[in-house]
Amino acid sequence: MTNRVRRTMPLLPISIVMQLTELTARQIRYYEEHKLISPARTEGNKRMFSLNDVDALLEIKDYLDQGLNMAGIKKLYDLKETPENEKAEPKSLSDAELRKLLHEELKHQARPFEKGGFRQGDLSRFFN
Amino acid sequence: MTNRVRRTMPLLPISIVMQLTELTARQIRYYEEHKLISPARTEGNKRMFSLNDVDALLEIKDYLDQGLNMAGIKKLYDLKETPENEKAEPKSLSDAELRKLLHEELKHQARPFEKGGFRQGDLSRFFN
DNA sequence: ATTCACATGTTAGAAAACTTAACATTTCGT
DNA sequence: ACGAAATGTTAAGTTTTCTAACATGTGAAT
Numbered sequence: 218m219t220n221r222v223r224r225t226m227p228l229l230p231i232s233i234v235m236q237l238t239e240l241t242a243r244q245i246r247y248y249e250e251h252k253l254i255s256p257a258r259t260e261g262n263k264r265m266f267s268l269n270d271v272d273a274l275l276e277i278k279d280y281l282d283q284g285l286n287m288a289g290i291k292k293l294y295d296l297k298e299t300p301e302n303e304k305a306e307p308k309s310l311s312d313a314e315l316r317k318l319l320h321e322e323l324k325h326q327a328r329p330f331e332k333g334g335f336r337q338g339d340l341s342r343f344f345n
Numbered sequence: 346m347t348n349r350v351r352r353t354m355p356l357l358p359i360s361i362v363m364q365l366t367e368l369t370a371r372q373i374r375y376y377e378e379h380k381l382i383s384p385a386r387t388e389g390n391k392r393m394f395s396l397n398d399v400d401a402l403l404e405i406k407d408y409l410d411q412g413l414n415m416a417g418i419k420k421l422y423d424l425k426e427t428p429e430n431e432k433a434e435p436k437s438l439s440d441a442e443l444r445k446l447l448h449e450e451l452k453h454q455a456r457p458f459e460k461g462g463f464r465q466g467d468l469s470r471f472f473n
Numbered sequence: 474a475t476t477c478a479c480a481t482g483t484t485a486g487a488a489a490a491c492t493t494a495a496c497a498t499t500t501c502g503t
Numbered sequence: 504a505c506g507a508a509a510t511g512t513t514a515a516g517t518t519t520t521c522t523a524a525c526a527t528g529t530g531a532a533t
Contacts (some may be wrong), residue, residue, distance in 0.1 A: 225380050228356065228361050229356055230358050230490080230491080230519095231490085231491070232490070232491085232527065233393070234386070241510075241511080243509090243510055243512085244509080244510065245513065245518085246492090246493090247510075259360070259518080260518090261491090261492095261517075261518040261519070262491085262492065262493095262494090262517080262518075263490080263491055263492075263517095263519075264491080265361070277414055281509090286508070286509085287410070287508080287509085290504070297502080358490095358519080358520080359519085359520070360519070360520085361522095369482080370520080370521095371480090371481055371482065372480080372481070374521090375480070375481075384497085387489080387490085388489090389488075389489040389490070389520090389521090390488085390489075390520085390521065390522095391488095391489065391490075391519085391520055391521075392520080392521085409480085414479070414480085415480085439523090458477080468499075
């Protein structure tokens, strides 16, 4: 009777995502520009977002509140998506760059991971 | 981690609903015209559909396949929404009209109710 | 076989929503 | 004070959606 949405299905136009996330269109596009999200496109080139996208945006918002910048958030995502493989060979940034980046950002107040699992988006606000 | 969408929240533009239901825009608007659904509107007057709306549309589609017409489906919905109250005083149709209507339609092949509960929409196709 | 009503298709014109791109503003760290 | 990062704002163009009107297909009744 009450099922779960297929969270990867592109369903939502940007206007709705703006409401759900309280982000501006500018912000959402900016985060896409920086590869933090990759919403689908209609044939006419309009962005269509999945619930996962919304979750990601809420997470991004949270990280930004914590003082992270685009590069830092991107790096966290890259690390997440790399299960436990070759930690060597950072995809594009040098070790030094990465260390500096994380150091610079994290000295603020951010904690990259919650102990016991990754931080989750807060889409649950809109669920029941 | 995997929540349930608030199914009354208007999230979906008509293009997506068309995909989810395999109905044309014309059909969807026609069913609204006949009060079978009442999707929300944006400030700019664009229809925005909830998951409940999608469920309803799938149900409508099914009833149409079974030979029901707009009036018949509407009547079924009106009956559903009337828990067990004053069965007298049909909202707008006379008893005779109602009887004729249901009779005409149901002699076809439709069964108004499934034994053991009302027929449910088939949105679960899109869920996991 | 017509006719009629219902459901749907099709089209046109207007308005809303979304797009990219450019430039402006704010904020923060050096 | 300066520079970079994030966001605001605006403009011009395209896509999507809207309503309304008219057309078509189909089944039921005459």
